[in-house]
Amino acid sequence: MIVLEHVNKVYDNGFHALKDINLEFKEGEITVLIGPSGCGKSTTMKLINALNTPSSGKVLIDGKNISGLNPVELRRNIGYVIQSVGLFPHMNISKNVGVVPRLKKWDxxxxxxxxxxxxxxxxxDHTVYGTRYPSELSGGQQQRVGVARALAADPDIILxxxxxxALDPISREQLQDELIRLQQDLHKTIIFVTHDMDEAIKIADTIILMxxxxxxxxxxxxxxxRHPANDFVRNFIGSKRLENENENIYEIPLVDEVMITNPVTSFPSRGLAEAIKMMEMKRVDSLLIVDRNKQLQGAVSIYRVLDQYGEEGKTVADVMHxxxxxxxSGSTLPQAIEIMDSHQLSNLPVIDSNNRFLGLITRGSVVKHLAEVYPTMVPPLLNGEDE
Amino acid sequence: MNAFWSFITERYPDILKALQEHLVLSFSAVILGTIIAVPIGILLVYSRVGWINSIVFFIANLFQTIPSLALLAILIPLLGIGMKPAILALLLYSLMPILRNTYDGFHSVDEGVLNSARGMGYSTAQTILRIQLPLSLPYIMSGIRITTVYIISWATLASLIGAGGLGQLIVSGLGVNKPEMIFIGGIGAILLALVADGLLGLLEGWLSRRYHQTRDAAI
Structure with a gap:
């Protein structure tokens, strides 16, 4: 178990980087340190392998204050993985992974x-990759080597x-899954720094928000x-979620994407016979009446037209409702469906801020949109090699 | 042309001796220069005092600007004449390029590589010997190569203070008005420089491949 007691870190320029930190990292768990940049999460992590020394306070590993230990020896017993991977370019992959065992003079x-x-x-596969050099590997593969290297001397703690x-989203997902899988067998004490709330939620046993x-x-x-301690936490979770939402494929569609842009419309001055002809041709049972300025005037159904059909000289403007x-425009599809549902409408026009007619939401268009979107809503399969 | 060939056939033992002296002069200067400049370069990389770096680079630069003839002449009252002062003078010239390239080579090593080395428990000495030195070898080698070519050409002047070498042929040739002697001395120095440059170039290329896998061999 790792314990930080009243740790403060003040830099020479007076910057107070860590303020009275008291933490416990449980054995065999993944503890995630998270927070906005400059919050001290990395600084806190580096206290554990003495890359950073506290200005005051104690860092205890299994009850022993690490300030009494030789930092070089200490680091050889703690795995370390960094964002830029830092594989040694002049050593092949096997040599890179065997770095700490060689430092510890294993046979x-x-x-x-x-x-x-x-x-x-x-x-x-060690027969394939062992003799390759880091520059021959993709970013995801390099970080796999980075993880293997950190595990090489079988340390209890991994930072x-x-x-x-720095990885692309697919490699990132794969490596997160891999880490969770490895951890189920290995039960290392892992301290993981990130600024990504999704990542934290996915892999953490415990989250420390700084x-x-x-x-x-x-x-x-x-x-x-469920119980964010204050507005900062709420915002940090919330804003992060929203950020991700934008690049998400599950985003809520707008009416503009769903509507039919070329519904059957007619000018108000058309005669009733013309209207029937048009409805016949386009196989619809109603017409939207739109004037030359694209202002929506009304609608006529085929029943209304047939009812008044005998009176020649009448135009659709006379019979429309x-x-x-x-x-x-810009409303979300659920809003539109809500209106259609509560008023038993078979369709709903979309208009812009100048009252101009833009398109029509129909039940058919909603179904069609869902049919287009649905295949992409299935999460992409994650079994390919990240090359 | 006849005089040229007859000179070579008659005097080839002298020519070989001059060549040998020239090689000894140049290479002892470069080797000693490397032994001095590389550690100083490494110290400068690790020095935290900015002005020390400035001063050392200033002095090394200064040596480069002293005219070689003047430097050789200055060394006569201090060290007398012969090989020793000549090697010292050439050594002073070799410092700057090797120092600079060592310094730059060490700085070229990726920050992430150094961070991970430190975080995994490399001591400073291990980081230098196993990470930074191998990764900057191509740079250091290129400094040595540049220096060698210069030193071989400047070493012709060393004969003026009695150090011998191919310069001796040129100086004697001037004295007795024998153009073929001057030619042999000059061409010999040029060929030597070209051969040294070629061989060191090969070595540098090999080291780059061996220690700096930056070429994109990825699929």
Missing amino acids: KGKTDQTVNELLDMVGL MDEPFS KDGEVVQTGKPDTIL PVRYSVA
Whole structure:
């Protein structure tokens, strides 16, 4: 177990980076440190392998104050993964993974065996990748090697500093899944720094949320989501969620995307016979009446027209009924469906801010839109190699 | 042309001796220069005092600007004449390019590589020897190569303070008005420089491939 007691960090220029930090990192758990940039999450993590030393306070690993330990020795017993991966370009993949065992002077046979096992474990066949060089691997593969390297000397503690942030979304997902899978077998004490709330929720056993060098809230992901301690936490969860929403394929469609843009319309001056002809041709049972300025005047149904058909000289303007419901451009589809549902409408015109007619939402158009969107709503399959 | 060939056939032991002296002069200067400049370069990379770096680079630059003839002449009252002062003078010239390239080579090593080395428990000495030095070898080698070519050409002047070498042929040739002697000395120095440049170039290329896998071999 790792314990931070009253840790403060003040830099020479007077910047108070960490303010009285008291934390506990439980053994065999993934603890995620999260917060906006500059909140001190990385600084906090680096206290544990003495890349950073506290100005005051104690860092205890299994009850031992690490200030009494040789930092180089300490680091060899703690795995370390960073965002830029930092593989050594002049060593092949096997050599890279075997770095810490060699520093610890393991014998060659044991080192080689461990390296091969680890490469296979992170999904890189050691017979294929062992002799390659880092520049020959994709970003995702490099970070797999980075993870294998951190595990090489079988440390109890692994520090991960935004390890997946620089990867493309697919590789990132894969590596997160992989980490969760590995952790089920390995039960390491993992301290994971990120600024991505989705990542934190996905992998964390415990989340520590930080801001301006202070711990704002600590708890299980579910607890933090359900009971955010204050507005900052709420915003941090919320804003992050919204940000992701924008690039999300599940976003709520707008009426503009769903509407039919060329519904059957008619000018108000048309005669009734013409109207019937038109409805016949286009196989519809009603017409929207739109004037030359694209203003929506009303609608006529085929029953109304047939009813008045005997009176020659009448135009559709005389028999049309006003359109009572419409929806503004930019509204969401659920809003439109709500209106259609509560007023038993078979269709709903979309108009812009100048009252001009833009298109028509019909039940058919909604179904058609869903049919187009549905295939992409199935999460992409995640079994391909990230090359 | 006849005089040229007959000179070579008659005097080839002298020519070989001059060539040998020239090689000894140039390479001892470069090797000693490397032994001095590389560690100083590394110290400068790790020095936290900015002005020390400025001063060292200033002094190394200064050596480059002293005219070689003047430098050789200055060394006579201090060290007398012969090989020793000549090697010292050439060594002073070799410092700057090697120093600069060592310094730049170390700075070219990716920050992420250094961070991960430190975080995994490399001591400073291990980082230097196993990470930074191998990765900057191509740079250092290129500094050595540039220096070698210069030094071989400047070493012809060393004969003026009695250090011998191919310069001796040129100086003697001037004295006895024998153009073929001057030619042999000059061409010999040029060929030597070209051969050294070629061989060191090959070595540099090999080191780049061996230690700096930056070429995009990815699929």
